[in-house]
Amino acid sequence: MTLLEERLKRGGPVSPHLQVYNMFALTSFLSIIHRIFGAALFVGTLLFAYWVISAAAGPSAYDAAMGFLGSWFGYLLIFGWSFALFYHMCNGVRHMLWDTGRILSLPEIYKSGYAMVACSLTLTVVAWALGLSL
């Protein structure tokens, strides 16, 4: 028996699954991306761990890791991870404002959604511009 069937049988609460939402309304879309990016960030900690573990292994291992991370594929992974990180952080701040009961009206949710996307894009672009120029 699945969890859903079990809950229906008991008459307990059943949480809505993804298909009940219009997944491409801005509100639900940003929320779904928040989760997907959160999970991606967790998987991406492997990349972070690889970086610090190779540094601990010594200079030659560190150079090898830098060779991989500095390749186009490494850059792609780091770029994706950095954007997901900034997005999840900015939207996390939005979530915590909601937790205090603020900005919960629909117009505010749309406005803060656009602001959050703009912030995370800006942070990503600024970070990479600085990282590549220094």
Next chain:
Amino acid sequence: MAKMMRSDLGTARALGSARDGFHHWWIERLTAIALVPLTLWFACGVISVAGADYAEFATWLGKPWNAGLMICFISAAFLHGKMGMEVIIEDYVEPRCAQLAVKIFVNLMAFALGIVSVVSVLIVALRG
């Protein structure tokens, strides 16, 4: 700390989680609050050592504040990630035996990777 966030009346009337749901929610928020400044610091740190060789990187990580904040970042990030993954797994993984198995795997992976990362930071920082 977590207890203080819930009113006595709420507890008496059994409003909210009957078990450890609130604590889970609270630790997720606590780590999230910590991770906002830590992430900004981490981004600045990574930018400052982008393209650095091992010696430069080790010098940077060898500074007490950098090593300390890096360990704070690792602890908060892995704890927050583990908790977020638990929520996702509870929502989407069925049947329950599979849910439990995935949860155990994610927990063990988060703790192992987190601890190995912290030890790595200490090795680099203390080796000089």
